Amino acid sequence: MSAQPIIHAGCHWRVxxxxxxxxxxxxxxxxxxxxxxxxxxxxxxxxxRVVELLGSSTGDWNxxxxxxxxxxxxxxxxxxxxxxxxxxxxxxx
Numbered sequence: 001m002s003a004q005p006i007i008h009a010g011c012h013w014r015v016x017x018x019x020x021x022x023x024x025x026x027x028x029x030x031x032x033x034x035x036x037x038x039x040x041x042x043x044x045x046x047x048x049r050v051v052e053l054l055g056s057s058t059g060d061w062n063x064x065x066x067x068x069x070x071x072x073x074x075x076x077x078x079x080x081x082x083x084x085x086x087x088x089x090x091x092x093x
Contacts, residue, residue: 015081016088018050029077039071050090053078 012027012035013020021028024046027035041048053069055062060083066075 011092014091014093015050015083016090018052018054018083018090020090021050023048023050023053029074030081031077037070037074039069039074042069045069054083059083 012029015021015028024037024041028050029035029037031038053062053066054060061079061081063079066078069075070078
């Protein structure tokens with residue numbers, strides 16, 4: 001019996017640059033158990049990466065984009081995540 005599924009069940013991403021993390025598929029939100037958005041993914045954005053939720057000039061979360069794409073519960077969680085201005089690597093924890 002493999003422990004891998006059990007270990008992976010509690011793992012989630014810590015946002016660095018946001019380039020590795022798939023918004024709708026990967027566990028990255030500070031939400032116990034699933035770590036994923038509850039907002040349904042738009043069909044045309046299923047492969048979207050977290051980096052695409054950032055403001056191009058500021059390096060901060062793009063507030064209007066986040067609020068446009070996500071239900072309030074998800075958008076508040078996303079906006080509560082501190083973003084690394086140094087653009088470090090995304091890390092699986």
